[in-house]
Amino acid sequence: MIRSHFRQQRIFAVTIVGLLCSLCSYAQQNQLPLIPYPNKVVPGRGNFTFTPQTVVAGNDFFSNEKLVLAELFSKSFGKPLPVKKDYPGIVQMNLDRRITDPEGYKLTITTQQITLQAADRAGMLIAIQTLRQLLPADIESAQGGKNKISVPAVAIEDQPAFSWRGTHLDVSRHFFTLDYLKRHIDLMALYKFNKFHLHLTDDQGWRVEIKKYPKLTEEGAWRTLNNQDSIVMSRSKENPDFIIDPRFFRQKNGREVYGGFYTQQELKDLVAYAAARNIEIIPEIDMPGHMMAAINSYMFLSCDSTSSFGKFFSTPICPCNPATLDFAKDIFTEIMDIFPSTYIHIGGDEVERSHWERSAACQDMMKREGMKTSAELQAWFINSMEKFFKEKGRKLIGWDEILDGGISSSAAIMYWRTWAGNAPNEAIKNGNVVIMSPDNPFYFSEQPDKNSLPATYNYSLIPASIAAKDRNRIIGGQANVWTEYVATEQRADYLYMPRMTALAENLWGSVKNYSSYMRRLDAHLVRLDTMKVAYRMPDLPLLYNYAFIDSMLVDVRSSMSNAQIRYTTDGSAPAQSSPVLNKLVLRTSQRLRMAAFKPDGRRGDIFDVAYNKQPLAQPAPDPAKPGKGLLVEWYNRSFDSTVLITGKPDREFTTAGVIVPKDAETAAFTMRYRGYINVPTSGIYTFYLTSDDAAVLKVAGREVANNDGMHAPKEKNGQVALQQGRQLFSLDFIEGGGGYTLRLLYSKDGSEPKEIPAEWFSNF
Incomplete structure (x- = not known):
C-alpha cells in the first residue's frame, strides 16, 4: 500500500512503479477468456447476471441482431430472452456512427446494464460474439432449467486490423454435408472470421449444380475411389477419423461411386445463413487447370478432347477454343446468381501448360496475338475472365500464379507459394491487394505438431520487405484445408482446431502475447468440448527418441488435467483398455506407443517413442588433416x-x-x-x-x-x-x-x- 507520509519522493516513485508492474502482471495472468483478444479492455468490478426475464432492446436498426443475442440463452433458459422494440432494456443495442470501422464495436458491462454499440450490423454481430465468449461454456449445450447466468463487468473497445479474415474448405476431393458447413460457419463467427472460401470444383469432383450443364453434377460429382483414398483407408486402421464417410457412396451404372453435390437453392440458403453471421462465402471454380471433373463430362473443353494426369498436373481446359470461353462465362454467370460476394475466385494455379504448347490451335492463337510464352496465354484467359467479372460488377481473385504473364491491377492475389516469396511484393508493385495464405503455416491440411500453434500465431502477415506506404495492400489472411486425405468431418475439425483460434488472434491484429493466448485457450477447449468439436488435443511433452545410460523414469503428463496417458509396448495402437502410464522405470531399451485419452474416450495423437539404452559413444579417430x-x-x-x-x-x-x-x-x-x-x-x-x-x-x-x-x-x-x-x-x-x-x-x-x-x- 502507498502511504502519504512517505518522506522520500524516490521511494514513492519506486513503489508506484512496483505497484504498476504488479498490476500489469496481474492483468496478464487474469485476462478475460477472449480469442481474439480485444484491442482495449478495462476490467470492472462485479458481474452482470442474466435471468430469463432480462430484456434485450435498443435501436431498431439492430432488430435481427437483438434476436441473435436473445437466442444465445435458449439452450440454458429453455427459451430466448425477451426482445423489445425501443424499450429501455437492461441489455441495450445502440447505433453509434462515431465508430468508423464497420466491424468495430464497444461493449460495456456493469452490474446493472449491458450496452453494445456499433455503426454497422457487422460490428454488432462481432460484439455479440465477444459477449458470447464471456458467457459460461455450457451456454453452448442444451441443458435447460437455469435461471441465472453471469458475466464479468468490463469495458471493451475493439476493431480488426485486417478486413479479410478467412478460412477455406475443399469440398471437391472429399464431400461434406451442409450441416457441417453451417457448423463450421458458426465456429468462424465465434472467432470473428468473415470470409469462407469454398473450393467447389477440382479434378476429383464438381460440387455445384449448373443448370446449363447438368452433366457436371450428373457425372462430375461422382468418382470411383483413387490412390488418395487408398492412403486414407490405410490410415483408418488406427484412426477412425480416416474412415471415408459412408453417406457419400451410391450405386451408379452397376458400380459403387463416391461423391455428392449441392443444389443452387441449398447454396443460396447457405449464403444467407453465413451472411446472418457476418460471413461472406467466396466461391472458387478453379480454372484453367484442375478441371478434369468438367472435361470428363464435356470433352470439347480440352485442346485434344482427352483428359489425364500428366507428370505434375492434370489436363487443363483449352483457352484457344472459343467454346471454352463461352463455357466459363456460362458457369460464372450461374455462380454469381448463387453467390453475391464481391470476389469470385478463379483459382488459376498449377496449370499444365505443356498441353497448349503441343496444340496447333493454341500456337496459331499465340502467334496471332503476339504471345511468346504459354504463361502469356494463361494470362490472356485470366484477364478475359477478369474483364467479364467486372462487367458483372464483381472482382476476380486468384492464387499467386496469376501474376505470371501479367494480371490486371484490380484483381486480388492470394499468396500461397512460400518458395515464390517475392510474389506479395510483385503484386503490390502491380497495384493488387494481397491475401496472405502461405502453405507454411496456413495450410491446415498439413499434419500439425507442437510447432503449429506458435507458427500460426506468430506468422507475420506483412512481410518486412513491404514498404510502410504499401502495407494496407495486405488486406488479411486465410487458412486452407485441402481434403485429399480428409474424408470425415472429425478429421476436418482436428485440422482446423485449435489452430483456427491462433489464426483468429493473428488476423484480428490485437497485441500478441503467445503465453497469454495459451492460458486463454484452455477455457476455449472446454467450450469446444461443449460444442462437440473434435479438436486436436495438445501435444504430449515428448521427444521421438530418448537415450539413457543406466535407467530412465518415464513420467509423461498431458497439459489437459482430465486426460490420462495410456501406452502399449507391442506396437499396437493404444486403446482405452491399455495400461495407464504412471512413472514407468526402464532399464532396457524399449519402444512405447502412447496417447492421451479424455474421459469421453476421445484419443489424442499417438506418439511412437524409442527409449534407447546406450553407452557413451567413443570419439572417432582424429583425421590426419581435419x-x-x-x-x-x-x-x-x-x-x-x-x-x-x-x-x-x-x-x-x-x-x-x-x-x-x-x-x-x-x-x-x-x-x-x-x-x-x-x-x-x-x-x-x-x-x-x-x-x-x-x-x-x-x-x-x-x-x-x-x-x-x-x-x-x-x-x-x-x-x-x-x-x-x-x-x-x-x-x-x-x-x-x-x-x-x-x-x-x-x-x-x-x-x-x-x-x-x-x-x-x-x-x-
Missing part, C-alpha cells in the same frame, strides 16, 4: 526417400555447417552432409531436425532423428549419448521441389535448443 566445416555431396535431383539415394553426386563442396546454398531455394535436389561434430563435454545430447522434405540425422553412427519422406516442414528430434570429442556426423536431406526448410538445433541437460556453433564441425 578441415573446417562439412563435406557435401550434391545431386541435381530428388529421391522419394533417403534410403533410395544412390549414384554418383553431381558435385561436392564444403559448408560451414548444416547450410543449404541460396541458389538451391526453388530446385529439387539432394544433399548428403558428412564429417564430424566435436562435442565439448560428455553427456546426453538432444538434436532437433526440422525439414521439408526428407531428412535423416546420424551422430556417432546412431540414428538420432528420422524425418524421412515427402512432407511439409515438421520437426523430428532425438537424443544420443556422446563422449567428449570428435564424433562422426551425417545428415541426408532431400528437397522434392519448391521452397526448402532445413534446420538443426541442439540442447544438453535441459537447456533451450540453440544453433550448433560452426566451429564444432570438421571434415575428413
Whole structure:
C-alpha cells in the first residue's frame, strides 16, 4: 500500500512503479477468456447476471441482431430472452456512427446494464460474439432449467486490423454435408472470421449444380475411389477419423461411386445463413487447370478432347477454343446468381501448360496475338475472365500464379507459394491487394505438431520487405484445408482446431502475447468440448527418441488435467483398455506407443517413442588433416526417400555447417552432409531436425532423428549419448521441389535448443 507520509519522493516513485508492474502482471495472468483478444479492455468490478426475464432492446436498426443475442440463452433458459422494440432494456443495442470501422464495436458491462454499440450490423454481430465468449461454456449445450447466468463487468473497445479474415474448405476431393458447413460457419463467427472460401470444383469432383450443364453434377460429382483414398483407408486402421464417410457412396451404372453435390437453392440458403453471421462465402471454380471433373463430362473443353494426369498436373481446359470461353462465362454467370460476394475466385494455379504448347490451335492463337510464352496465354484467359467479372460488377481473385504473364491491377492475389516469396511484393508493385495464405503455416491440411500453434500465431502477415506506404495492400489472411486425405468431418475439425483460434488472434491484429493466448485457450477447449468439436488435443511433452545410460523414469503428463496417458509396448495402437502410464522405470531399451485419452474416450495423437539404452559413444579417430566445416555431396535431383539415394553426386563442396546454398531455394535436389561434430563435454545430447522434405540425422553412427519422406516442414528430434570429442556426423536431406526448410538445433541437460556453433564441425 502507498502511504502519504512517505518522506522520500524516490521511494514513492519506486513503489508506484512496483505497484504498476504488479498490476500489469496481474492483468496478464487474469485476462478475460477472449480469442481474439480485444484491442482495449478495462476490467470492472462485479458481474452482470442474466435471468430469463432480462430484456434485450435498443435501436431498431439492430432488430435481427437483438434476436441473435436473445437466442444465445435458449439452450440454458429453455427459451430466448425477451426482445423489445425501443424499450429501455437492461441489455441495450445502440447505433453509434462515431465508430468508423464497420466491424468495430464497444461493449460495456456493469452490474446493472449491458450496452453494445456499433455503426454497422457487422460490428454488432462481432460484439455479440465477444459477449458470447464471456458467457459460461455450457451456454453452448442444451441443458435447460437455469435461471441465472453471469458475466464479468468490463469495458471493451475493439476493431480488426485486417478486413479479410478467412478460412477455406475443399469440398471437391472429399464431400461434406451442409450441416457441417453451417457448423463450421458458426465456429468462424465465434472467432470473428468473415470470409469462407469454398473450393467447389477440382479434378476429383464438381460440387455445384449448373443448370446449363447438368452433366457436371450428373457425372462430375461422382468418382470411383483413387490412390488418395487408398492412403486414407490405410490410415483408418488406427484412426477412425480416416474412415471415408459412408453417406457419400451410391450405386451408379452397376458400380459403387463416391461423391455428392449441392443444389443452387441449398447454396443460396447457405449464403444467407453465413451472411446472418457476418460471413461472406467466396466461391472458387478453379480454372484453367484442375478441371478434369468438367472435361470428363464435356470433352470439347480440352485442346485434344482427352483428359489425364500428366507428370505434375492434370489436363487443363483449352483457352484457344472459343467454346471454352463461352463455357466459363456460362458457369460464372450461374455462380454469381448463387453467390453475391464481391470476389469470385478463379483459382488459376498449377496449370499444365505443356498441353497448349503441343496444340496447333493454341500456337496459331499465340502467334496471332503476339504471345511468346504459354504463361502469356494463361494470362490472356485470366484477364478475359477478369474483364467479364467486372462487367458483372464483381472482382476476380486468384492464387499467386496469376501474376505470371501479367494480371490486371484490380484483381486480388492470394499468396500461397512460400518458395515464390517475392510474389506479395510483385503484386503490390502491380497495384493488387494481397491475401496472405502461405502453405507454411496456413495450410491446415498439413499434419500439425507442437510447432503449429506458435507458427500460426506468430506468422507475420506483412512481410518486412513491404514498404510502410504499401502495407494496407495486405488486406488479411486465410487458412486452407485441402481434403485429399480428409474424408470425415472429425478429421476436418482436428485440422482446423485449435489452430483456427491462433489464426483468429493473428488476423484480428490485437497485441500478441503467445503465453497469454495459451492460458486463454484452455477455457476455449472446454467450450469446444461443449460444442462437440473434435479438436486436436495438445501435444504430449515428448521427444521421438530418448537415450539413457543406466535407467530412465518415464513420467509423461498431458497439459489437459482430465486426460490420462495410456501406452502399449507391442506396437499396437493404444486403446482405452491399455495400461495407464504412471512413472514407468526402464532399464532396457524399449519402444512405447502412447496417447492421451479424455474421459469421453476421445484419443489424442499417438506418439511412437524409442527409449534407447546406450553407452557413451567413443570419439572417432582424429583425421590426419581435419578441415573446417562439412563435406557435401550434391545431386541435381530428388529421391522419394533417403534410403533410395544412390549414384554418383553431381558435385561436392564444403559448408560451414548444416547450410543449404541460396541458389538451391526453388530446385529439387539432394544433399548428403558428412564429417564430424566435436562435442565439448560428455553427456546426453538432444538434436532437433526440422525439414521439408526428407531428412535423416546420424551422430556417432546412431540414428538420432528420422524425418524421412515427402512432407511439409515438421520437426523430428532425438537424443544420443556422446563422449567428449570428435564424433562422426551425417545428415541426408532431400528437397522434392519448391521452397526448402532445413534446420538443426541442439540442447544438453535441459537447456533451450540453440544453433550448433560452426566451429564444432570438421571434415575428413
